[in-house]
Amino acid sequence: MASLDIDQVRACFPALESGYIYADNAGGSQTTQEVIDRIVDYLSNTNVQLGADYFVGVLSTQRVAEGSFTIAELLNAASVNEVGFGPSSTMIFENIARALDNDIQPGDEFIITDEHEAHNGPWKRLAARRNAVVKYWQPTPVSADNPYSVTYKVEELLPLVSSRTRLAAISACSNVLGSLIPVEEVVKALRQRAKDQGARKVEVSVDCVAYAPHRKMDVQKWDIDYCAFSLYKVYGVHISASYVRSAALQTSITSIAHHFLKVDNDPYKLQPGGPGYELAYATTAVMPYLKSLTPEDDLEASFDAIANYEQELLAPLISFLTDAKQVERGVRIVGTSEINLSRVPTVSFVVVGQNAMKSKDIVGAFDKKGDIGIRYGHFYAYSLVDNLRPKLDVDDGVVRISLVHYNTVGEVEKIVEVLREVLA
């Protein structure tokens, strides 16, 4: 398998030239020069309203449509008619939930993971509007030594499934725990259990925001109905992408677009307004960048190379945080401590016990040094952090170090050096 040429990778990102260590990538990634160039190109040469018949209008329409083809390929959607754009994943999930209003019956049950509020709030609000019931699939500890070593177990999901299950909303990757949910396996088990229970209609929504920078998405293989991810975390810009399976688009979704638009089989059904045109076009640069990472010119090969390389970043950080001295000091990883492909290099921890430290103070020490960006808090996975036991101060939350494939082992070693100093 091809490995990443890290110098070549870094040369694509102008922001990395300064040497600043970007370690808050789960918040947002850096952007390639080609993405920036396409924004400038769009605004310089084709910045007119879509749909017009004059020459420039035709060109601008074509460019925005190319953005949708990129998204369809990133998601492996069956058709470009299943994908759309929105200003944020938060907005996309809210729009999907609103458009589902007419297809939810009182007593229907939703099963949701305790993750980012963007993928909890819309379903909770939909349930409240339609008198549906919300059940939570909560993460539980895997290690007796660390109560915060939580992860999702499929055996805890299945008992939640009943004949009334209508929707499951899961996160493919936790933006706090860094752990991946094996979507294909989970959805298969869930659908089988729902069928056995006699469920009428089950749809699955997947939050791919924390997943998409690290692994290849495949909505067909996963057998899911709804999905969203944000390009600003996938080396692009502040625009997000939606997936709605065509069957769901036709039978579950009521249009939230203008009443006179004929959009029954069109993702525009879910888009009450147009996307940022220059941003939609700029997403077309994400695909060639990803494919350029390996000689195969293939998305799967590139994500395999990313996943393998990220293990090298994970190892020194997890090894430091779990060594006997740090454990004695009170360091506890929030999430699992495995160094394997079941997680991405988003690593959260707290310092508890007699010499407890506030997450804010740990991050503050990094901020004082001025050359490494990390962050603390609940990262909008509010319920996840709120439900951890022993209870944490939710607003102080966890310290999160989140890396992607353009980070280097040298950078991780520098982060570990500062941690060693701060925790001494």
Ligand SMILES: Cc1ncc(COP(=O)(O)O)c(C=O)c1O
């Ligand atoms: C897992 C997860 N889901 C959803 C979101 C919300 O995405 P957006 O900022 O595009 O609304 C985030 C943002 O941090 C996230 O990490």
